[in-house]
Amino acid sequence: MLAGPHHVDSSELREGIFNLHTRRLGSVAEIIVKRLANLQWSRDLTHDLYDPERRERVEVKFSRVLKKSTLSVSEATVLESIGSATSEQRMVRFAEWEACRFDCNIQQVKRQEFDVLYYGLFFADAVVVFRIRSNEIGPDIYYSDLQHRGNIGEGQFHVNNDTLAVHLARYLYRKLTYEELLRLLSPRS
Numbered sequence: 001m002l003a004g005p006h007h008v009d010s011s012e013l014r015e016g017i018f019n020l021h022t023r024r025l026g027s028v029a030e031i032i033v034k035r036l037a038n039l040q041w042s043r044d045l046t047h048d049l050y051d052p053e054r055r056e057r058v059e060v061k062f063s064r065v066l067k068k069s070t071l072s073v074s075e076a077t078v079l080e081s082i083g084s085a086t087s088e089q090r091m092v093r094f095a096e097w098e099a100c101r102f103d104c105n106i107q108q109v110k111r112q113e114f115d116v117l118y119y120g121l122f123f124a125d126a127v128v129v130f131r132i133r134s135n136e137i138g139p140d141i142y143y144s145d146l147q148h149r150g151n152i153g154e155g156q157f158h159v160n161n162d163t164l165a166v167h168l169a170r171y172l173y174r175k176l177t178y179e180e181l182l183r184l185l186s187p188r189s
Contacts, residue, residue: 065104093125108154
């Protein structure tokens with residue numbers, strides 16, 4: 001359990017991040033990017049942050065990197081499936097990404113609502129942050145604008161062991177250890 005802000009260590013930080021519900025994880029990711037890139041909170045609800053220097057709307061999307069489960073859920077395997085679902089057993093270390101099957105879905109991407117997208121991956125030992133302009137989001141990163149039936153102007157792309165190399169080569173912004181992340185998120189004097 002996380003203690004007060006001065007008592008959290010980097011392993012507790014990582015464990016807490018991997019246990020956050022989706023909306024809370026998104027809020028944490030927004031704070032990370034806000035501090036990393038020296039941005040401001042958005043002026044409206046169509047995007048997350050704002051870059052006053054460049055006058056750009058900024059969106060933030062992050063995902064946890066977890067090994068794909070090899071066990072299908074069925075009546076016979078339900079308890080085993082639940083037991084094998086703990087984050088600790090499924091976390092992927094950054095150096096092992098090519099050898100592990102994982103799939104991080106960056107979804108609800110509305111390119112017309114932002115100028116820059118910061119997207120990131122929480123690995124077991126690192127946080128990898130990417131930066132891409134909205135007009136660069138396309139076939140090169142396997143973007144699909146067919147996320148949901150009838151959804152117009154909204155799409156998704158997957159970052160996985162087959163596509164991560166493209167993201168690392170073209171869009172890498174920062175790679176942080178959890179110790180560095182802890183310093184970034186610690187209260188400022």
